[in-house]
Amino acid sequence: MLAVVVLGKRPKLCSRGRWGEGEGRGKVLIVGPMARNRAIHNDRVAILLLPKSEASNVGDHGEGEGGSVALGAVVGVLERERRKYVATFEEKAEESRGKTERVLVLPYDTRIPKIRIGTRQADLLRSHRIVVQIDTWSSASQYPDGHFVRNIGPIGDVETETAVIMIEHGLSFPTFSRDLLNELPERERWEVEVEEEEKRRDLRETHLVFSIDPQGCEDVDDTLSVRHLKKGVTELGVHIADVSHFVRPGSLTDAEAQRRSTSVYLADRRHDMLPPVLSAHLCSLLSGVDRYAVSVVWKMDQNYDVKSVWFGRTLIRSRYKLSYEVAQQLCDGAAASDIRGDIPELLNLDLSQQELEKRLEELRGAVKTLSEIAHCLKQRRGEDGAVYLDSFEVKVVMGEEKGTANIEDLVPKQHLDVHDTIAECMIFANHWVAKKIHSSLPTSSLLRRHPPPSQTRFTHLRTCAGVRGFQILTGSNKELAESLDNAVDPHDPEVNKIFRILATQAMSQAEYFSTGSVSSYHSTGSSVHSTGSSFHSTGSPDQFSHYGLALDYYTHFTSPIRRYADVIVHRQLLAVVEEEKRGEREREKLPGNVQLAEYCQHMNSTHRVRGNPWKLGDVAKFRTFREYVKGRL
Numbered sequence: 001m002l003a004v005v006v007l008g009k010r011p012k013l014c015s016r017g018r019w020g021e022g023e024g025r026g027k028v029l030i031v032g033p034m035a036r037n038r039a040i041h042n043d044r045v046a047i048l049l050l051p052k053s054e055a056s057n058v059g060d061h062g063e064g065e066g067g068s069v070a071l072g073a074v075v076g077v078l079e080r081e082r083r084k085y086v087a088t089f090e091e092k093a094e095e096s097r098g099k100t101e102r103v104l105v106l107p108y109d110t111r112i113p114k115i116r117i118g119t120r121q122a123d124l125l126r127s128h129r130i131v132v133q134i135d136t137w138s139s140a141s142q143y144p145d146g147h148f149v150r151n152i153g154p155i156g157d158v159e160t161e162t163a164v165i166m167i168e169h170g171l172s173f174p175t176f177s178r179d180l181l182n183e184l185p186e187r188e189r190w191e192v193e194v195e196e197e198e199k200r201r202d203l204r205e206t207h208l209v210f211s212i213d214p215q216g217c218e219d220v221d222d223t224l225s226v227r228h229l230k231k232g233v234t235e236l237g238v239h240i241a242d243v244s245h246f247v248r249p250g251s252l253t254d255a256e257a258q259r260r261s262t263s264v265y266l267a268d269r270r271h272d273m274l275p276p277v278l279s280a281h282l283c284s285l286l287s288g289v290d291r292y293a294v295s296v297v298w299k300m301d302q303n304y305d306v307k308s309v310w311f312g313r314t315l316i317r318s319r320y321k322l323s324y325e326v327a328q329q330l331c332d333g334a335a336a337s338d339i340r341g342d343i344p345e346l347l348n349l350d351l352s353q354q355e356l357e358k359r360l361e362e363l364r365g366a367v368k369t370l371s372e373i374a375h376c377l378k379q380r381r382g383e384d385g386a387v388y389l390d391s392f393e394v395k396v397v398m399g400e401e402k403g404t405a406n407i408e409d410l411v412p413k414q415h416l417d418v419h420d421t422i423a424e425c426m427i428f429a430n431h432w433v434a435k436k437i438h439s440s441l442p443t444s445s446l447l448r449r450h451p452p453p454s455q456t457r458f459t460h461l462r463t464c465a466g467v468r469g470f471q472i473l474t475g476s477n478k479e480l481a482e483s484l485d486n487a488v489d490p491h492d493p494e495v496n497k498i499f500r501i502l503a504t505q506a507m508s509q510a511e512y513f514s515t516g517s518v519s520s521y522h523s524t525g526s527s528v529h530s531t532g533s534s535f536h537s538t539g540s541p542d543q544f545s546h547y548g549l550a551l552d553y554y555t556h557f558t559s560p561i562r563r564y565a566d567v568i569v570h571r572q573l574l575a576v577v578e579e580e581k582r583g584e585r586e587r588e589k590l591p592g593n594v595q596l597a598e599y600c601q602h603m604n605s606t607h608r609v610r611g612n613p614w615k616l617g618d619v620a621k622f623r624t625f626r627e628y629v630k631g632r633l
Contacts, residue, residue: 027069027070028047028049028069028070028071028072029069029070029071029072030047030071030072030073030074031071034073035072035073035074036074037073037074037075037076037077038074038077038137038139038144039074039077040080040081040111040112040113040134040144041081041109041111041112042081042083043077043078043079043080043081044077044078044079045074045075045076045077045078046074046075046076046078047072047073047074047075048072048073048075049070049071049072050070050071050072050073051071052071080134083133083170084131084132084133084149084167085107085108085109085112085115085131085132085133085134085168086107086108086109086129086130086131086152086164086167086168087105087106087107087108087115087129087130087131087132088105088106088108088128088129088130088155089103089105089106089122089125089126089130090103090104090105090106090114091126100118100119100120101118101119101120101122102116102117102118103116103117103118103119103122104116104143105117105130105132107132108129108164108168109168113143113144114143115132115134115143115144115145115146116141116143116144116145116146117132117145117146117147117148118147118148119148121148121151125151127154127155128151128152128153128154128155128160129151129152129153129154129155129160129164130148130149130150130151130152131148131149131150131151131152131167132146132147132148132149133146133147133149134146135147152164152167158268162266162268162269165266166264166271171264171271173260173264173271173272176256176275177252179252180252180253180256180275181275181277183251183252183253184246184253184275184277184278184282185246185277185282186277187277187281187282190282191290192290192292192315196245196292196313196315197315199313200292200312200313200314200315201295201312201313201314201315202314202315203225203237203239203295203314203315203316203317204290204315204316204317207225207227207237207316208225208226208227208319208362208363208366209223209224209225209237209239209316209317209318209319210223210224210225210287210318210319210320210321210322210363210366211223211224211285211287211318211320211321211322212224212322212323212324212327212367212418212421212422213321213322213323213324214323214324215323215324215325218279218280218284219263219270219272219279219280219283219284219561219562220241220284220285220286220318220321220561221240221241221285221558221559221560221561221562222238222239222240222241222285222422222426222558222559223238223239223285223293223316223318224236224237224238224239224370224422224425225237225239225366226366226369226370226373228369229299232301232302233299233300233301233307234299234300234301234302234304234369234373235297235298235299235300236297236298236300236370236373236425237295237296237297237298238295238296238297238425238426238428238429238558239285239293239294239295239314239316240293240294240295240429240557240558240559240560240566240570241283241284241285241291241292241293241294241560241561242283242291242292242293242294242313242570243274243278243283243560243561243566243567243570244294244560244567244570244571244574245292245313246278246282246283247274247278247567249571249589253274253275253278254567257273257274257564257567258564258599258602260273260564261273261563261564261565261602261603261606262562262563262564262603262606262607263279263561263562263563267396267398268396268398272562273561273562273563273564274561278561279561279562283560283561284561285316285318286318286321287318287319287320287321287344287345288317288318288319288345289317289318290315290316290317291315291316291317291318292313292314292315293313293314293315293316294311294312294313294314294570294573294574295310295311295312295313295314295316296309296310296311296429296432296433297309297310298310298432300373303376304372304373304376304377309432311433311436311573311576311577312577313574313577319345320343320345320363321344321345322343322367323342324416324418324419324422325342325416326339326342326343327367327418327421328416328417328418329342330360330363330364330367330368331364331367331368331371331417331418333364336353336356336357336360339360340356340360346359346360367418367421370421370425371417371418371421373424373425374420374421374422374423374424374425375420375421375424377424377425377427377428378420378424381427381549381550381551382481382550384478384550384551385476385477385478385481385550386477386481386548386549386550387477387480387481387484387503387547387548387550388481388484388500389500389501389503389504389507389548390497390500390501390504391501391504393412393413394410394411394412394413395410395411395412395413396409396410397409397410397411426558427549427551427554429557429558430554430555430556430557430558431549431551431553431554433555433557433569433573434447434448434551434553434554434555434557435553436573436576437555437569437572437573437576438515438544438553440576440579440587441515441572441576441587441590442515442516443515443516443593444514444515444516444587444590444591444592444593444596445514445515445555445572446512446513446514446555446565446568446569446572446596446599446600447512447513447515447544447553447554447555448510448511448512448513448546448554448555448556448565449510449511449513449543449544449545449546449554450507450508450509450510450511450545450546450547450548450549450554451508451547452476452477452508452547453474453506453507453508453547454508455474457506457507457508458472458474458480458503458506460502460505460506461474461499461502461503461506462474464498464499464502465483465487465499468487468489468495470483470486470487470499471483472484472487472499472503477547477548477550478550480503484496484499484500484503487499507547507548508547509607510546510548511600511604511607512556512565512599512600512603512604513597513600514593514596514597514600515544515593516592516593516596516597517593517596517597517600518543518544555569556569557569557570557573564599564603565599565600565603568591568596568599571590572590574586575587575589575590
C-alpha cells in the first residue's frame with residue numbers, strides 16, 4: 001500500500017511520518033538511511049507500507065502513541081522542504097589553502113544529514129556559523145549537495161546565536177516598510193476621537209483601572225478593574241487593548257501581523273508583531289493616558305457566581321502600572337513608606353500622608369479582591385479537572401554592552417500568588433469570550449482546543465512516580481490533577497515539581513481551529529458544564545474542549561498586541577456585539593470558515609513547524625546560559 005506523509009521529528013535514522021490531511025491513520029515509522037531514501041525532515045513523501053512482521057526488527061521504536069505503529073519506506077520525495085540551514089565546518093577538515101573545495105558541513109539541526117558545499121572560505125569560517133541550502137541529492141551520493149549562502153558570525157557570540165535561533169525556527173522579522181508605517185497615526189499627534197468617545201463606554205473617571213505585568217513591560221495588553229456595588233454585588237472588569245481599531249482588515253499592517261502571527265521574546269530583546277508606535281505606545285495600556293479598549297465586565301454575587309456579563313468597546317485611563325513584585329507586596333500588607341517608591345504614579349505627587357494612605361488602601365483593596373476572585377475561579381476549575389503544571393524559568397539579566405560579556409546574572413524566576421491572580425482573570429475572560437462568539441458564530445468562530453494526551457505519553461511520568469512509591473492515574477484530566485496533588489514527598493518538595501514537569505512534557509499541543517472545520521460542532525463526549533469539565537483520554541472527548549484548563553470553550557482574546565489570533569477574535573466579538581446593538585449584519589464582514597481555517601493553519605504552523613515562538617526565549621536562555629558559564633570557567 002502507498003501513502004503520503006510528512007516526515008516527522010524523530011532525529012537521524014529513525015523518523016516518524018505524519019499522514020496527509022484527512023487520512024486520520026496515525027503514524028508511520030521509517031527506520032534507517034535506506035528506508036529514508038534521501039528524504040529530509042518535513043519533506044512530503046510517498047511511502048510503501050511494510051508487512052507487520054518486519055516491525056520486530058525496529059526494537060523499541062515499534063510502539064507509538066497509540067500502541068503499535070505502521071512501518072514504512074520512502075519510495076519518492078513529492079515535495080522538498082525548501083529552507084536554509086545553519087551549519088558549521090567539521091573540525092577534522094583539512095585546510096583548503098584558498099582553493100575552492102567540496103567540503104562537508106554539519107547542520108545545526110541534527111535531523112538533517114551533512115551537506116556537501118563548494119567554498120574557498122573554509123579556513124576563514126571554521127569557527128563561524130554559516131547558512132547553507134540544499135540543491136540536489138544524487139542517488140549515488142551519501143550526502144546532499146548544496147551551496148554556501150552567507151556567514152552568520154563567530155560561534156558563541158550572542159548576536160550569532162540569536163540569529164541561529166531565528167533562522168532555525170523559520171522566523172523573519174524585517175524592518176516594517178515605510179508604506180506600512182504611513183498607514184498608522186503619528187504618536188505625538190494622536191488623541192481620542194470625538195466619534196470614538198461618543199460610542200464607547202467611558203470608564204476613565206468611574207473605574208480604578210490598573211495593570212500588573214513583568215517589570216519593564218512596554219507592550220501592555222491587559223488591565224483590570226474591580227468594584228464593590230450595592231447589595232453585595234462585585235463588578236470585575238478585564239480591559240484589553242483595542243488593536244482592531246488601528247489594524248484594519250486588508251491593510252498592510254494587518255497582512256504583516258498575520259504573517260508574523262506572534263511577537264517573539266528572547267533573553268535580551270523582542271521582535272514585535274506590530275510596529276512600535278502601536279505595540280509600545282498607542283495600543284499599550286500605559287498609565288495616565290487615554291486608551292481604547294475592548295472590555296468584558298461581569299457582575300458577581302457574594303460567592304463570585306456570575307449574574308450578568310457585558311462585552312463592548314470602552315475608553316479607559318489606567319491609573320497604575322504595577323509590577324508583579326509590587327502587586328504582591330500590596331497583597332502582603334507592605335507599608336506605604338516601603339512601597340511608595342516602587343509606584344511611579346505616586347512617587348512624584350505632592351500628597352499628604354493621609355491622602356497617600358487612602359490611595360494605597362484603595363489600590364490594595366482592589367488587588368486583594370482580585371486575588372480572592374481568582375482563587376475562587378482557580379478552585380472551581382480544579383474541581384472540574386484542571387491540571388496545574390510546572391516549569392523552571394530563568395531571568396537573564398543583561399548589561400549594556402553587546403556580546404557574551406554583557407550577561408550580568410541568571411536569576412531563577414520566583415512564582416508569586418499574584419501570577420495566578422492575573423492568569424485566572426485572563427483565562428476567565430478568554431473562556432467567556434469563547435462562549436460568546438461560539439453562540440453567535442457556531443460554524444465560524446476561532447477557538448483554541450487542547451486534545452487529551454495519548455496514554456503512552458504518560459509512561460515516563462508513571463514510571464518515575466512508581467519508583468518513588470506514588471501512583472499517577474491518567475484516565476482523565478481530573479484523575480491526573482488529583483494524582484499530582486497527592487504525589488507529595490514531605491521530605492523532598494522537589495519531587496512533586498519534577499512530576500509536574502514530566503506531566504507538562506506529556507501534554508499534547510493546543511491548537512487554533514475554526515468551529516466550522518470540525519466534523520460535528522456538538523458535544524460528543526463527557527458531560528460539559530458552563531465553566532468546565534473532566535475530559536477523558538479515551539473515548540470521544542468534546543471536540544472543542546481544553547483538556548489542561550478543563551473548559552468546554554476557550555480562545556485567545558487577552559493579548560492582541562502580541563498574538564494575531566486575538567485580533568481575529570476581537571473582530572468576531574465586536575461584530576457580534578454590534579449586531580446585537582444595531583441589528584446590522586456585521587458578521588458578513590468577517591472571514592468565513594474556509595478562510596478562517598487557513599488562518600488557523602498558518603498560526604498553528606508558526607507554533608508547531610517552526611517551533612513555538614513563545615518558547616524561543618527558553619532556547620535563547622539556554623544558549624545564553626551556556627556562554628555565561630563558559631565565560632566564568
